[in-house]
Amino acid sequence: MKKNIYVFNNGDLKRKDNTIYFQFNNQKKYLPVEDISQIYVFGEVSVTKKFLEFCTQNSIMIHFFNYHEYYVGTYYPREYYNSGYMILKQAEYYLNEEKRYQLASIFVKGSINNILTVLKYYKNREKDVSKQIDAIIELSEKINNNMNIEQLMAIEGNIREIYYVAFDIILKKENFIFEKRTKRPPMNKLNSLISFGNSILYTVVLAEIYNTHLDARIGYLHTTNNRRFTLNLDVAEIFKPIIIDRVIFTLISKNMLTDKHFDNDIGGILLNAEGKKIFLTQLEEKLKTTLMQSKIGRNVSYRRLIRLELYKLEKHFMGEEVYKPYVHKW
Numbered sequence: 001m002k003k004n005i006y007v008f009n010n011g012d013l014k015r016k017d018n019t020i021y022f023q024f025n026n027q028k029k030y031l032p033v034e035d036i037s038q039i040y041v042f043g044e045v046s047v048t049k050k051f052l053e054f055c056t057q058n059s060i061m062i063h064f065f066n067y068h069e070y071y072v073g074t075y076y077p078r079e080y081y082n083s084g085y086m087i088l089k090q091a092e093y094y095l096n097e098e099k100r101y102q103l104a105s106i107f108v109k110g111s112i113n114n115i116l117t118v119l120k121y122y123k124n125r126e127k128d129v130s131k132q133i134d135a136i137i138e139l140s141e142k143i144n145n146n147m148n149i150e151q152l153m154a155i156e157g158n159i160r161e162i163y164y165v166a167f168d169i170i171l172k173k174e175n176f177i178f179e180k181r182t183k184r185p186p187m188n189k190l191n192s193l194i195s196f197g198n199s200i201l202y203t204v205v206l207a208e209i210y211n212t213h214l215d216a217r218i219g220y221l222h223t224t225n226n227r228r229f230t231l232n233l234d235v236a237e238i239f240k241p242i243i244i245d246r247v248i249f250t251l252i253s254k255n256m257l258t259d260k261h262f263d264n265d266i267g268g269i270l271l272n273a274e275g276k277k278i279f280l281t282q283l284e285e286k287l288k289t290t291l292m293q294s295k296i297g298r299n300v301s302y303r304r305l306i307r308l309e310l311y312k313l314e315k316h317f318m319g320e321e322v323y324k325p326y327v328h329k330w
Contacts (some may be wrong), residue, residue, distance in 0.1 A: 002037035006280055008273045010044040015054040038207055040200075041065065042276065046239070048096045059209065071199040073228065076204060076216075083213040089317040090218040090231075103316075103323070104149050104221040104234075108156045110325025111237040112140045115163050117328045118241045130240045133168040149221065156237075163241075164194070167248075175259060176252050185268020192262065192269045193251070193279070197244035198236070198312050200283060205232040205306055212310045224283050236311060242300055247286050249281065 007013070011024030020031045022045075033054070038061045047062070055062060055077060062075040093099040117135060118131045136159050143155060160181070167178045167190060176190050186192040206229055209216045219230025221237065251257045261275030272277060290299040293308075300308065309326055316323035 002035055003006060004037055004284070005031060005039045006247075006277070007039065007041045007045055008043050008276070012046045012214070013039070013041075013051055014048065015051045020051070020054070033060070036060050038063060038203070040203070040280075042273070051307050059157055059210075061203075061207055065199070069327065074203065076206075076210070076229075081211065081213050086213040086314065086317060087215050087218070093317060094218050094220060098207060100220050101145070101147070101149060101152070105143060105145075105147075105152055106323060106325055107221045107234045107237050108143065108152055109140070110327065111138065111156065111241065112159055113325070113327045114238060114241040115159065117330065118245060119163070119166055121330050122166075127166075129166045129169055129171050132162050132169075135162050149223075153221065167245075171252050173252055182268075185265070185270065187268055189257075189259075189262050189269050191254075192271055193257075194249045196238060196271055196276070196279060197248060197283070200280070201236045201240060201244050202229075202232050204303070204330065205236045208303070208306045208310055209235075211307065213314055214310055235306065235313075238309065238325050239302075239306060243283075243286055247279070251282055256282065 007022060009022075009024040011022055013020065013022055015021075016030075018033060020033055020036065022029045022031065036058070039055075041064045043064060052062075052075060055075065059077050061077060064072040064074070066072050093103060116133060119133050119136070123129050123133065137186045139155055139159050139162070143152065147155075164178050164181055177188060178190050180190070181186060181194075183195055186195050206216055209232055214231060216229040217229045219232075219234045222233040256278055257275055261272055261278065263270050263272045287303040288301050290301050291305075292298070293300050293305075296308075305326060312321065312323050315321040316322040
């Protein structure tokens with residue numbers, strides 16, 4: 001099975017014959033190209049046109065992050081699976097206001113249902129999150145077809161604020177307090193984990209889209225305008241609670257991350273290189289974890305669940321089956 005490569009050092013990514021190597025600190029580390037799915041670059045890394053051409057030939061995506069954990073962009077190889085028909089159908093659903101809102105609201109409702117699933121899981125483990133559950137249900141009932149997407153996103157944002165407050169109740173860790181959602185820069189350790197994890201999930205979904213007929217540039221909840229990719233942001237909303245947030249709970253509750261894994265920088269708090277490695281290792285484990293899917297009668301990994309979600313979207317665009325978002329069950 002192909003794996004992701006994470007680059008934290010500064011150096012150069014190069015091609016030599018039919019392989020890739022990373023040159024850093026007078027060292028060379030060779031990476032068999034047949035084993036690589038994606039490359040995540042966190043250090044200051046130089047690449048050449050020859051190297052990028054080789055990545056294109058081997059369908060290897062490269063995701064770039066800057067020092068402050070921010071996602072910079074993705075080198076997206078030439079698409080082999082893109083379908084003109086599918087692009088037209090996606091555009092049709094985007095340009096039709098009613099169809100676009102319908103899809104956008106489905107993404108939001110899927111996200112809300114998985115948020116509630118997480119909270120109910122912890123409520124059953126004697127965490128006092130009933131107040132948050134009730135408030136989220138009350139807000140979710142306000143979603144209706146007379147809204148526009150901006151109003152829909154406002155409700156979704158309010159729901160997430162309530163949900164994040166529940167993190168303090170679930171974790172009960174004095175050195176990991178949510179307080180309020182802050183970004184660019186995150187103002188505490190918990191916000192840093194949320195921002196970093198969400199950014200990585202966006203690239204995970206993007207990589208799965210690459211292997212379908214869908215066009216990642218056409219999203220519905222997140223506006224298709226100046227962003228290069230938006231469909232991955234839409235789909236990621238469904239999986240954030242059950243993948244990223246669960247990884248965060250595991251890392252904190254098991255004391256896998258402590259104060260030493262964070263740096264105070266640019267007025268905010270950021271994961272350092274060691275912290276990122278720990279987070280990414282745990283996330284990889286989560287994505288490989290399998291669970292039974294009764295609809296197809298077999299176990300599938302969380303990563304595969306994302307791909308199956310995209311296949312359902314394809315069927316929706318083709319008019320074969322109305323899209324229903326994945327809702328997790330424990």
